[in-house]
Amino acid sequence: MAETSDQNQRSEVPKFAVVGQVNEGKSSVLATLVEEGDQAKIRVSEMPGETARSQSIGLEINGRKVLEFIDTPGFQRARQALAWMKEHHEQAGDTRALAESVQAFVEEFAGSRDFEDEVRLLQPVLAGAGIVYVVDGSKPVRPNHLAEMEILRWTGRPRMAILNNKSSAEGQFAGDWKKHLGESFNLTREFNAHRARFGERIRLLQHLLEIEEGHREGIEQTIRLLQQEWQQRRNDAADVMVELLEKCLTRQACRNVSGDQIKQRGKREQMVEDLSEQYRQEIRKVEEKQHRRLLDIFHHSEAVPQIEGQSAEAMGDLFAKEVWQVLGLNRGQLVMTGVVSGAAVGLMGDLAIGGLSGGIPTLIGGAIGGGFALWKGQALAEIAVSNPLTPGGKTRLGGVRLCAGPPKNPNFPWVLLDRVLFYYQNLITRAHGRRDAFVIDLSVLERSGEKGHSGYSSRFSSARRKSLGKWLSALQPDKVAPSAEDESQAWEEICLILKEVEDGDL
Ligand SMILES: Nc1nc2c(ncn2[C@@H]2O[C@H](COP(=O)(O)OP(=O)(O)OP(=O)(O)O)[C@@H](O)[C@H]2O)c(=O)[nH]1
Ligand SMILES: [Mg+2]
Secondary structure (H helix, E strand, O other): OOOOOHHHHHOOOOEEEEEEEOOOOHHHHHHHHHOOOOOOOOOOOOOOOOOOOOEEEEEEEOOEEEEEEEEOOOEOOHHHHHHHHHHOOOOOOOHHHHHHHHHHHHHHHOOOOOOHHHHHHHHHHHOOOEEEEEEOOOOOOOHHHHHHHHHHHHHOOOEEEEEOOOOOOOHHHHHHHHHHHHHHOOEEEEOOOOOOOHHHHHHHHHHHHHHOHHHHHHHHHHHHHHHHHHHHHHHHHHHHHHHHHHHHHHOOEEEEEOHHHHHOHHHHHHHHHHHHHHHHHHHHHHHHHHHHHHHHHOOOOOOOOEEEOOOHHHHOOOOOHHHHHHOOOOHHHHHHHOOOOOOHHHHHHHHHOOOOOOOHHHHHOOOOOOHHHHHOHHHHHOEEEOOOOOOOOOOOOOOEEEEEEEEOOOOHHHHHHHHHHHHHHHHHOOOOOOOOOOEEEOHHHHHHHOOOOOOOHHHOOHHHHHHHHHHHHHOOOOOOOOOHHHHHHHHHHHHHHHHHHHHOOO
16 A cells, blocks of 8 residues: 655655644654654744744764654644545546645645645645654544545555554543544654654654555664664663762762871861762762753753652752662672772771770771661761871871761662662653653652662672672772673673563562
């Protein structure tokens, strides 16, 4: 049933006009399909008539256009348009004559105020584009829809219908829609502008290319390119995560202080607090930057994610105790993983000065004998501070270098990893056609957190925790960096994790 025209065959890439009744979600479907989240580029609005002129939008893979779409204004007066065509149609039953009467309609009303939108949407179709007809399947089929379907059938162009259910009342009218659409379209598929993910996008593109026979040979190549490009994004995302962990676990906030300063308890406490805060700020910035890079990788550069949830304010912050209570590994898993905490540096210092009086050990480390009990409440994310004193309890000549970071708790890398994975999951399920606020709802974690740890890492297999743990243990300030082999193994493991997150298998 697929038809082609010389013009479309000659054009470099297949071309499709996205048509349908005004306000049914044409622009939203297109924006999701080509991953265009920028409102300035594809306008989506609850106000009918938002798309006033036809606009060409390319689907590009690595900068190369593989498909072209034309976003068009919606049908406003399809029944009247069809009535005109019927009146001016002479040879009943002749498909060429049907197309000619559509052509005659466009010629008659081009440039006039009558049927302005119908003319604009039919022009690219008559010029050789295939048709993507979008309907809101959650509403009933109306006479106007039937007229639209008939006009589109008359054009004789290859055409596909998309059921975009704008509300959840889907099933109710589906049968009726499918019956009518089946009579006029080569294919009918469901595709939701607000929920479609990569797999659905690819399947839809595949169907589009199938109905456009003239480009069949290019189908497989385009699909392969799209899949490769997605794989590349996943690899890039794993790079971002490896870098995030490396930076956060090896970074410290340091300053040189004189022997006199360190001896004064008040000053010392203030310096430790200031440095810890400096460390936390730097890490928050690193995390934010890496999260932003993920947005760019997944073509969501314009998005401004908002954290929501009951305790959104608290949960939004990496160092909040609420976050540490629900993310990362549980106690048993941590012990089994054998990850040495980033605090090892500080801890050893504490041991060395453990016998000293004067409050310095508690101030600096406080971890000795505390064990897991320390990780309750506020202490969960307590920052390790390196020992500024020599084992003899003296400052070195000319002062000392005081360093803060990373947190003592060995759960730190797992909390970081869980946060970035949760972010990733939100990102890849965010359809580009949506124009509402991009909300990352942390209450999901809070709810499951009532039962214990609810992040991804607590569900990792023990083999996976061990293999990542090996690499994480080697990431410590002032230590030799992990081997390239450990790093690439960790990267590969993270790639697998990302695939599982995408497939909902984790
Ligand atoms: N909930 C939901 N809303 C949708 C969906 N698709 C579109 N919408 C909303 O429906 C309204 C119209 O969407 P558009 O994409 O602008 O529709 P259009 O057909 O291009 O409209 P015109 O250009 O005015 O003809 C917008 O408020 C969209 O956010 C969907 O799948 N789910
Ligand atoms: Mg539109």
